[in-house]
Amino acid sequence: MKIKIYTLLLAIGLVILASCEKDTPRYLPYEGYTFTELNANGGDWTPVLLDAGDAIDIDAPDATDSQAYQDELDAVKTAIVSMTSKEKNAVKYWTNNPTVRWNEIALELIAKYNLIPGPNEDGTYTLPNPANPEGPPAFPFAHPPYACRALAYMSVAQFDGLISAWHYKYQYNRAAPYQVDEGIKYAYEENDIPSYPSDGAVIARASRNILTAMFPLEAEYLQQLEEEHLESLINSGSNVQSDITAGVAIGDAVSAMGLSRASTDGMSKAQTPKAVSDSIKQAAFERFGWAWDNLEIPERPVGLTPLFSKVTMWSIDDVESVRPIPPPQLDSQEYLDDVELLKDYARNMTDEHRRIANFWQDGLGTYTPPGHWNRIANEFIVEYRLNPLQTARTLAYMNMAIMDSGISCWDAKYYYHYPRPIQQIENFETIAGTPNFPSYTSGHSVFSAAASEVLAYIFPDEASKVRGWAEEAAISRVYGGIHWSFDATVGTDQGREVAQYTIDRARADGADN
Known part of the structure; x- marks a missing residue:
């Protein structure tokens, strides 16, 4: 037949439009929560892309009693009191475990691009081409092999990046803004994980870089999501700007390693x-x-x-x-x-x-x-x-x-x-x-x-x-x-x-x- x-x-x-909930990704109805463990030894875990015991280099942070850090705290307080309703919703959405949110975004893109390229008028087929992502047909066709590879590279980059982040968190032990300044209200359930470098920034940058490479037509959309996510880190009282800058540096480095592997994986x-x-x-x-x-x-x-x-x-x-x-x-x-x-x-x-x-x-x-x-x-x-x-x-x-x-x-x-x-x-x-x-x-x-x-x-x-x-x-x-x-x-x-x-x-x- x-x-x-x-x-x-x-x-x-x-x-x-007619698909059930699992077919078109819906965001899980969760907000920031208390973690069951903090994993203070997480910086010693063996990464996937990096060699065991290695961590991506970042500079030491300023002390919390330095003028530079106090200026950063003032910037956080100013941002919080001037939040718009849209920014408040963003804080609520990204939560203190945004790894799940970026995974959901990846699933959203996979579903969007999981379409068989249609035949040409003469019955032949033109395959999606990463050199011409706009097509037609648009690149990629996010079939199961493509999907599992995109998810693997993003997740591995996230994991390796957070191992480096945890290494420095417990090396420098710089407390979160809301723990340093009582005038800053934290948007989520409090925890004692140090804030430098920002784990949220690692996740945002690594995820954006990997997903942009996998779904090049979504570059602008992914940039907007990253900007919203990074802004939420300030507005939630999670981080000061130097926490975020260091996290972004780790995210850039680890995603570059992942994409280098992907470029030669066949x-x-x-x-x-x-x-x-x-x-x-x-x-x-x-x-x-x-x-x-x-x-x-x-x-x-x-x-x-x-x-x-x-x-x-x-x-x-x-x-x-x-x-x-x-x-x-x-x-x-x-x-x-x-x-x-x-x-x-x-x-x-x-x-x-x-x-x-x-x-x-x-x-x-x-x-x-x-x-x-x-x-x-x-x-x-x-x-x-x-x-x-x-x-x-x-x-x-x-x-x-x-x-x-x-x-x-x-x-x-x-x-x-x-x-x-x-x-x-x-x-x-x-x-x-x-x-x-x-x-x-x-x-x-x-x-x-x-x-x-x-x-x-x-x-x-x-x-x-x-x-x-x-x-x-x-x-x-x-x-x-x-x-x-x-x-x-x-x-x-x-x-x-x-x-x-x-x-x-x-x-x-x-x-x-």
């Missing part, structure tokens, strides 16, 4: 020319006797990012070392049993199966499966009242594991090049279209299993819940007719195996000591 995808593009605005070559894509398909056919075919109308000539498997992983040196077992032969009993299983699901679709398939769909116009798990992580972060450093650590390791698992999944997809059910079962219909890449293993399953394992490590009381959600996400693709059941089960095992490399790294970073 042929799938007419281009009609989806015409209706995508309606799809986004992502620029992940979307291949047709000749390379055809050679990958032919190699699989010669190896196994089968190959996946794209059944769209008009057909995109190349599958989605065939060489994403060659992108540099965060915690694994060799992607082939985590390649899953081969899928069943097309004449095997296991395969034939799965054909009947999918036919049975399609004939006897229940309301519950449809609900599960739709809930975990995370398709066009949404923040993708990696984004879905970031939303889940953000909710736990707020519920457990993590501080900004703990938050960045959680999101960094989770997104590193998600990205590594995606690279591993794409290695399996294009190495095995296994056909999807819609290609093999006569007159078969899915309830959710069909993706533009091979079947085995299931991306939803791999992404979800990897994310859930990291969350189970960070939030052990939630382990059973998140693992159950990952298994539901996996089976949702079988209910929807997108995948074979072994795509889901093997993919779940694959995601868990890959995540363990990241978890082992996390356990050795000093945070658990």
